[in-house]
Amino acid sequence: MPAVLRIVFVAIFFVIFQTAPSRAEDTWQEIVATAQGQTVYFNGWGGSEVINEYIRWASAEAKTRYGIAVKHVKVSDIGDVVSRILAEKRAGRTSGGSVDLLWINGENFQAMKTNGLLLPPYTQRFPNFQLVDFENKPSTRYDFTVEVDNQESPWGMAQLVFIYDSGVVADPPQSIPELLDFCKRNSGRFTYPAPPDFYGTTFIKQALLELTADREPLYRPVDLERFQDITRPLWDFLDELHPYLWRSGRLQPKSAPEMKRLLGDREIFISLSFNPAEASNAITTGELPDTVRTYVHRDGTIGNTHFVAIPFNASAPEAAMVFANFLLSPEAQARKSDPTVWGDPTVLSMAKLSIEERRLFENLPRGIATLTAEQLGTVILEPHPSWVSAVEKEWLNRYAR
Numbered sequence: 001m002p003a004v005l006r007i008v009f010v011a012i013f014f015v016i017f018q019t020a021p022s023r024a025e026d027t028w029q030e031i032v033a034t035a036q037g038q039t040v041y042f043n044g045w046g047g048s049e050v051i052n053e054y055i056r057w058a059s060a061e062a063k064t065r066y067g068i069a070v071k072h073v074k075v076s077d078i079g080d081v082v083s084r085i086l087a088e089k090r091a092g093r094t095s096g097g098s099v100d101l102l103w104i105n106g107e108n109f110q111a112m113k114t115n116g117l118l119l120p121p122y123t124q125r126f127p128n129f130q131l132v133d134f135e136n137k138p139s140t141r142y143d144f145t146v147e148v149d150n151q152e153s154p155w156g157m158a159q160l161v162f163i164y165d166s167g168v169v170a171d172p173p174q175s176i177p178e179l180l181d182f183c184k185r186n187s188g189r190f191t192y193p194a195p196p197d198f199y200g201t202t203f204i205k206q207a208l209l210e211l212t213a214d215r216e217p218l219y220r221p222v223d224l225e226r227f228q229d230i231t232r233p234l235w236d237f238l239d240e241l242h243p244y245l246w247r248s249g250r251l252q253p254k255s256a257p258e259m260k261r262l263l264g265d266r267e268i269f270i271s272l273s274f275n276p277a278e279a280s281n282a283i284t285t286g287e288l289p290d291t292v293r294t295y296v297h298r299d300g301t302i303g304n305t306h307f308v309a310i311p312f313n314a315s316a317p318e319a320a321m322v323f324a325n326f327l328l329s330p331e332a333q334a335r336k337s338d339p340t341v342w343g344d345p346t347v348l349s350m351a352k353l354s355i356e357e358r359r360l361f362e363n364l365p366r367g368i369a370t371l372t373a374e375q376l377g378t379v380i381l382e383p384h385p386s387w388v389s390a391v392e393k394e395w396l397n398r399y400a401r
Contacts, residue, residue, distance in 0.1 A: 028125060031318045036067040038319035042308075043081045044103030046074020047257065050281060054342045057335070062326055068319040073099075082108050085117050085311050097313035101320040105306045106144045107385035109152060112309065119310040119317060121150035126321065128328035129153070133349035139305040140347055144385040145219050152307035153324040156336060157345035158274045159296070159303035159379055160206055161371070167291035169269050174298040176210040180237065182270070183244040189269040191246035191253060191262070194400070195392045199256045203272060204391055206302050208234045209380050218383035222390045231391065235398065242399065250401065264288050276376060277343020280367020284340065294369050300378030305347060334360035339367045 040062075046052055052072065059070035075081055081102050088097050104112070112118050123129050132154050134140050140154045141147065164172045173179040183190050193200035209215060211233040217223060218230075242249035246268050253259050256273065263271040264287055273279070273294075282288035308327065310320045326332055330353055333346040350358050366372070 028127060031125070032066060032322055035316070035319040035322040038316035039069040039071060040100045040316050040319045040323050041071050041073055041098065042101045042103075042320075042323070043073045043075055043078070043099050044308075045076070045078065046072070047076065047255065050342055054336060058323075058327060058332060061332070062323050065326070066319075066322050068316075068322060070323055078102060078104055078108050079111075082111050082117070085112070085313070086115055088313060089115070089117060094313050096315050097311050098315075099311050100314040100316045101308050101310055101323060103155070103306065104152060104309050105304060106382065107388045109143045109148075109307065109309065110146050110385040112311075113146065113149075113151060117312055118151040119312055119314065122310065122317075122321060123150045123153045123324075126153065126325040126328060128325050128330075131328065131330070131348045131352045133347060133352070135349065137305065137347060139303065139379075139381060142381075143307065144304065144382040144388075146385065148307070152309035153328060154305050154347040155308050155327055156306050157303065157347055158306055159276055159345075159376055160202055160301040161273055161276050161278075161294045161296055161376075162301075163263060163271045163273055163279045163288075163292055163294055163369070165263065165266060165269050165289065165291055166293045167289065168266065172270060172295050174295075176207045176237065176297070179270075180241055180244075183241060186269060187244045188246050188248070189267075190244075191249075191259070191268055192272065193255055193259060194252040195395050197255055199259070199272060199274065200252070201388060201392055202274060202302060204234065204238075204395060205383060205387070206297075206380075207237055208387075208391065209302060209383070210297070210299070211237055215383075218387060219381070221384055222386040224390070227390060227394075231394065234391075235394075238395075238399070249399075260287060263292070275343055276345065277339040277367060277370045279369035280339045281343055283367065283369060290368065292369055294371050296371070296375075296377055298377070300380045302382060303379035304382045330357040330360055334364065337361060338364050339370055340365060343367070343370065 055072045062068050062070050081099060085097065085099055132140055162172065173182040192203040195201045195204060208231065212218060212230065253262065259271045260282060262268045276294065279288060279292050279294045283290050283292060308324050310317055314320055330348065333348050336342050336344045337346050
């Protein structure tokens, strides 16, 4: 390259490099300005009053700070929302959709990504996206092994925990085989929700992961020809377990709240949750006695990240982005992590926060039944989402009544 051209090229590059940050900032400010006056229809699970109250707080903050309205559309199964968005696409409704933001992960994210139902990559534009702990929390980048590709925004971390009543159980079981032994000694004192309830399916995945000698196939799309061989230890375990379940396995709870009630009434001695702070929260609200404690299996329990995502045809995509960015803010994440509010672990990296922002997390109370990060131990990553429907279908064939 001639010297003169090289000097011109370097000069142009320098100008672009210097102006890029302000241009990116202006772009986000334009999004914030456009969002004013918009209404976000946020579709998410509505089965927890604790979570609903947090969403009400976040919605009020979004109204005050950004002039946007957030309507929480409470649903029991986000899969139904995905089906509605797919129906809108097939009907040619490429804008003005009924959903602006939805709470999602796993097989529902894969379904939306596969069917082109997501807004093109956008989360990299969020100012607070840079604070996410991608380095130590790989499930913020891979949703049930499916690459996120900036098409959903991390919202919180989750890990399967077991909740037991220490007033009647001295030494809770530390593995799936030990749980079977416990149930044989304490017949009728354990159960799990029937799939496709999320908690029931999660328990089955935990058992599958623990009982499978070679987990590698579980992190690839399901091989239906090998499905029976790979899952045989799971069905052998459940066949042996079910006669010792609550009501001899003839009836299973429909949801996690029902499990909590059974534990509170001491009809069962061990329950489960995907929120490490749930037991402490339930003690505070009086739903569970103060003898309740939390534990995990010695070799780890299944965990993942849950996200919010914007559909391709959202009516208010700018306001949805602004709200999703606010949900990633240190203030909103710290409040969500507070066990007296929700207790949902943060997706943020403490190393990326300022001293003042870190203090928001360091000063959080910890309930008497909440485990520390060290006590939560190893997180086992979710299998590929294709295993969910295959395992649920087989479970229904074998045990549904």
